[in-house]
Amino acid sequence: MVTYPVPPEALAPAVPPCGELVLHNGLAWVSACFVHIARMRPSLMPETLGIGFNYLIHRTMARLPYPDGKMRNTVLVLEANINRQLLGLIARKTTGVRFRVREITLTDLNDAWIVRMKERQEILYEAEIYKHSIDTQFHGKSEFMSADAADRFLLGISFGAQWEPDSARIKLLAETHDPWETYVGQCKTNRHALLTSLGVQQQSADHVITMTDIPHYFALRGLVVACPAASSVATNKP
Helix, strand or coil, X not given: CEXXXXXXHHHHHHXXXXXXXXXXXXXXXXXEEEEEEEEECCXXXXXXXXXXXXXXXEEEEEEEECCCCCEEEEEEEEEEEECCHHHHHXXXXXXXXXXXXXXXXXXXXXXXXXXXXXXXXXXXXXXXXXXXXXXXXXXXXXXXXXXXXXXXXXXXXXXXEEEECCCCEXXXXXXXXXXXXXXXXXXXXXXXXXXXXXXXXXXXXXXXXXXXXXXXXECCCCEEEECCCHHHCCCXXX
């Protein structure tokens, strides 16, 4: 997961009017979350019947309303991408997440991993993650005090959400995972089309978080919360 500091005003249009961005050191945060899923299946099926795929989700952090009326920190999906057309369709039908089908790859080189997403011949995202930089603590500058602090802020969340402005609804989806040890590192970003579209000129990642071989669990049915129009929502100042 490659995470970028972003001026809050650049992300304001992407946040539901009944929510607000979660900031750290006065900055909003956009993460390019690449995941290779192996042997995905319903929990009662054997591993041999599972399927594998890659997805890349651009996400930020926001405080959103829940069905009980409380506001909670939540992963807000800005753009969801997957490399299997059938799975993208199934995800839309079961979870409601609007996946775009694109070519998503992880290339393992001698000294780096290359995460790349393409649509036809156009590169939409590309980051070169340096293997030698991966450690349990930061060795470069970061807005976070430690790897654990970055992990808690960015990954210590049990719900993700997608905002549906046309229907004025927030779709909340539960997910969880087994415990992992957090490793952090550095990378070079060669292309980030989403940040470019938001007018973000500075596209240097604060850090990379890596993990592997972690059992991960998704709920197929989510919660829906109605979000009133912006004109009827009082502005919350941090």
